[in-house]
Amino acid sequence: MTWRSIARQDSALTVSARSVKYLLSLLVLGILLLGYIYPVVGAEPYTTSRFPGFAQGLLTTLVPFVGVLLGYNAVVSDRESGAIRLTLSLPQSRSDVVLGTFVSRTGVLAGTLVAALVVYPFGELELGRFLLFVGLTVAFAAVWSGLGIAVSLAVATKRRALVLGFALLFLFVLVWDTLENALTAGLSAAGLADDGLPAAAEFLFALAPGRVFERATAGFVDPSRSLGEAWYLGEWVALVLLALWIVGPIGLAYARFAGRDLS
């Protein structure tokens, strides 16, 4: 159980860093602001079940950025400086380091999210659905802090980790919708597909973490929204994909990290 001592150490060091405090404050402020303007600009009825639909855009942008920024330097900075040699000289394995760091950083992010979401009740409270929403948001946060840590495991310098992390954010957060629209327009112009994308492409675009999170919250939490008819766009599939996004990237990056020389 030595990953616990690593997690404890890492979380203490993470929250004590000033940059992390700013980053997390930004997240809290964003969510609180959203909570306060929801009853003002949102549509009736104001319930916690419908809040996710309103918060979606902000959460699927802000959480990835904070997650990646929190995770990208996790292992690689210790590796670059040499502090990881002290960690691994002790009876702790590389998997302890990965698990401990993942639990610690995801915990820090999840704790902040939960605190921010719970502080303001966002209209009429429907407890069960609200807790589901909080749970799914935490899972989404785990996806992105996991991606951040995966990036920090996969490369040997902080600079490369940052570049790779931003490449992921750029792809999945900033240009994903544009790519899909462009492909749809292109296929339509070429006369290949008249009504939307072919199923394979539709499924491919539906795989992005933000889309998966959206479908899961829409399906499980928000009664007013409906998902597409295709089975692969259903909420249960989304839930499985969300789980895969949490363990997949970090698992692959760990396999790479475990076989590496550290010098």
Add this chain to the structure above:
Amino acid sequence: MVAIEADEVSKRYGTETALDRVDLTVEEGETFGFLGPNGAGKSTFINILLDFVKPSEGSVGIFGHDCQADGTVARERIGVLPEGYSVFDRLTGRQHIEYAMRSKGADADPSEILDRVGILEDADRLASDYSKGMAQRMVLGMALVGEPDLLLLDEPSTGLDPNGAAEMRQILREENERGATIFFSSHILEQVEAVCDRVGILQDGELVAVDTIEGLRESLGGGTKLVITLDHLENGVLDTVRTVRGVETAVSNEDSTLEVTCTNDAKMDILVELHDAGVDVVNFRTEEASLEDMFIEYTGRQR
């Protein structure tokens, strides 16, 4: 029981061979010095013991646990001072010791350890503000946590002043008396000579000698050095001396002094030979070859 066992360990980086089929056994309770010039492969070997680096071939074990397959268990009974580490940025010296205690599940008094390595006064300062020598003392402190059965130290005296190096050696002696096996690398000979039961000499990735210091002396032709002061040095005297059986080297470094390394038996023959050649010997004395001479002898041989 065997503390460290290396079986035909090799490490190659591309075409470069950092470690070439190293076979080594370190018995429990020994103080073993791992000697070699910089870049000889000492750190590569220790990095493999710690699983920082994977061997290309062969295997190493600590107390019977394979360092790669079973690394965590292998590291449970050891204290380590690695090479090329850096301290944790926002932790104090005391917190470093406490971290090692938590990780090893050891019950100890951090102050006692910090006092022993001589940094108790600075215990509550951030370790990132420490000098190299202080960091070295602190990491030695982390290594001492939990009374390990094996201390694995890579160039432990780096950054220490002569006083600090002497304190370090004293701690190593105490730990050895407690029953711990000590394995440390160094390129500084006095360090090794002062505390080690046995030494291994590494040269270009190959283990060229493993022996006690006594044994090394003997294997080098008795290792006797004869310093002869002559009335005056004539041409041809050096050549005369070199013809004597058992002489390894003969040099004159001052105007009338000869330094001859030879087997023990050859000493008298040299003096007789000089006498026969009509050279007046004013004075002579013998010296034991230092480890430094042996080291140069060993590592120079292959160049």
